[in-house]
Amino acid sequence: MMTFISFGKARRVAFMFGLLLLVVAVSGCEWSDMLDGDDDSDENDNTPPAAETNIPGLSLAVSGRGFDATRTALRDAIADRANLSVRTEVDHQANANQANLSMRPTTVLFIRDSNRERALLTADARVALDLPLRVLVYRDSDDDTGVAFTNAAYLDARYDLDDVENATLDGVDDDLEAVVSTAANADLDIRASAAGIAEGEGIRSVPSDDDFNTVVNRLASAIDSRDALTRVDTIDFQDVGTGIGPSRLFIFGNPRVGTPLMRSNQTIGIDLPQKMLVVQASDGAVRIYYNDPGFIADRHDIDNRDDEVDTIAELLADIADEAAASSERASQDSNAD
Template sequence: MPSPHPSRKRRFFTVLMLGLLVLALAACEWTDLVDGDDDEDDGGSDNTPPATETNVPGLSVAVSSSDFDTTLAAITSRTSDRNIATVDHQANAQQAGRSLRPTTTVLFDDPNRSSPLIAADPRAGLDLPTRVLVYRDSDSDVAAAYTNAAYLDARYDLDDAEGGALDGLDADLEALVGDATGDDPGDGPASGIGEGEGIESVTSDNSFADTVDALLAAIDARSDRLGSPTTVNQQTRANSVGRMLDPSTLVLFTVAEEDSALLRASQTSGVDLPQKMLVSADSSGAVTVYYNDPSFIAARHDIDGRDDDIDALADLLADLASEAAGSSTATATPNTPDTDDDTEAGLASP
């Protein structure tokens, strides 16, 4: 019997290989191949809730009718005159050797809205300037999310804030995200959030200016691990619109390895990233360094299995605060929740 023609052998081999490829793809999660959200390399799990079912305390979420790039462009174009920084978490994760679905935080500020809130409670500077998170979830839905007024009101003592400042900020965000997505972002109640919860503080032995300089030097000394900082002089921004504010400077910086671990566990944590440290002085001149406890952020976003990363972040932030405060033995003091209820450099990756 004559052997098959060589061209038939090639066709048979091609069909066989295509069939094997189809079987291989069927055995895998297609979204994992496209978005790279397999967490086996670091032992964690992706707890990012579907955008349509997100229930993070104090987070208002809208599902976009557009794709990721279009939604992000809509947010950035509407806030370009107030932009502080745009943080591409996916790019930062890639630099850390990790994969992440598209996830970007846009930070912007209207001092007419933020200054009265910081004046009422300087700690509010940790959650201001305003941030909008744009991300694509595992169902390929695109969402835009922000920390809302209910959260700010629960976490800070804003009783003495200028009337209408908090509601005005919330209305601005609702309109911005609604216009960009074509969806109502909803209320996002701040269930379980107490006043001062998750905020660590260290009293500084240095002046305000020296504390800021020491903090920036401490970050720069770790440039192999930390991204270049962005500083937001909140007092200067307030003064620019004729408002008075005690000295207050927020310093933002990326920690690509640990930030990416949190984001891979839950993309919504991007609304609380990058890392932030606030240096604030009161009317008597007393200077305090504030920062978010990473375990609080993890709890807010239902992050499990990242204890090593959370501990590493907690140690890092405590060391930075101590160095900024002028004492290597300074101890962070957690704020006890109330149970009764302007040189701005672009953020960069290491």
Template sequence: MAAGPARSEQNHAPSDALFGQVMSNVAAAQSLDIIAEIDHSRLAAEAGEEMPPSRVLIFSDPELDAALMAIDPRMGLDLPLRILAYEVESGGESKLLYSDAAYLEHRYGVTLPQELRDRYKARIDTALAGIAPGDVTVLAAEGLDGDGLITLESPHGFDETLRRLREVVSAQDDTVWFGEVDFDERARAAGVAIGSAQLLLYGGPGPGGRAMANAPSLGLDAFCQKVLVLQDKDGRVRVIMNDLLALAERHDVRKSLPARVINRRIQKTFADALEN
């Protein structure tokens, strides 16, 4: 019986080595903060699901986040920065995967100043220092069905909206919190005003593991799940989340039944929380 876990850990070794290098690089960089690290596959195993190795590091340059969100606050859904270590094929090689600034331009229909594109690349390069180029892949900017964003209008104020969302997520017995990012607070510390903006990071290791069983690259941007709450200068509060099926298309993977179920569940859960 001991052979199973041993083989499992052996399978994780290549992706763990890549992830460890990225983690070490980010931890040593004074300009970067580690927000969260999520080991999708091991969390899925704890929930009784099997999937290939997939482990994401979420990290931040607060000044970069603030400058990007000053252009379009919706970009907070794709921030902070993320790099995924994952097994490309079952029993095969492992790679690192990330999205570049071109993806933000494509998804949000903006043209970023060269200084921001350069800064974005520099932060990714810092995280990837010492890693062979052949071990790194950039996820294509194209491929989304539209912008892949789901937006709900909240009839409540910003704080009440956050309270309702936290409460409904906490009520799900198969869901865990991975953290929150107060973009507004971090932007003000960097001397930039972007308005109220908070990102909630959460996920269900069991359902997520089933959805990623044949698509571990979804651990980059589809999982963990994210919900962004924004308030504009007129007081309007919006709740923005990813359409997981659109992200599946971006990763060129089948829109599996588990992903469809999660997608429907997320939308209904949050819509009900805002209405009731």
């Protein structure tokens, strides 16, 4: 006897079959990704596996924990050390989401260590461009969590730290290695050297004929007047103690510009957001310093974002010139004093 299925019943069967296929497809996905709303697919995503990372001056551990657990453990490890504290935490993924962009979990913690900061700043005020010390936590394309920090070898190579005692630089590495290893529940996998990094490399310098406070105020105004920029923090390094001249650091950025760079290599998140430093030397001369975006991109082996890098460079030069009241562009000499 032949059996006929009504049109309505056929539709219900088709619906159930489609639903079954959807369940099968979803079962192969990582639920955490769906809940996070991440879209990790990007043809320009060249972030290497954490275990294969080789960035000049970057030390790294591959965590035995997931991203969230590692980040929490890192905060706890920092809090357990009397000389360290978290000054600022930047959640790059959350910032990207607010800009209607997506990227894998990526967070950088800015860590204060006043005693060692004082010694470093006394030797070379420009070192504030790499202070406070920073630790990056990120989840790579293999779902491994990397925990990385800029090591003392990089600071020593990029700045004039001849007057800094070896114990200070060693202490920087010892503390950062301790908190990273604790957070990752693993030893360091990578201790990249700073080979090829010269003193003053990648540092742009703009002089001003005006006094320190005037330049600081103009810089604050130049940043805040641009709707696309968000000021993350402002640090007065004279607060860390005597012996340090007027020195003010502005940390700011735009996720719509920074996120594409991190999509190319998440490790650049340790050098973001942007930073601009105003310093008054002992002779009263005032200068603005900032990192050359091209140098930072090269450090993290990003060679597919030239337009974005050029846009950032143009913006930073405009802001520095505005703050310095200078009609000239930032010095093209990356080794400017």
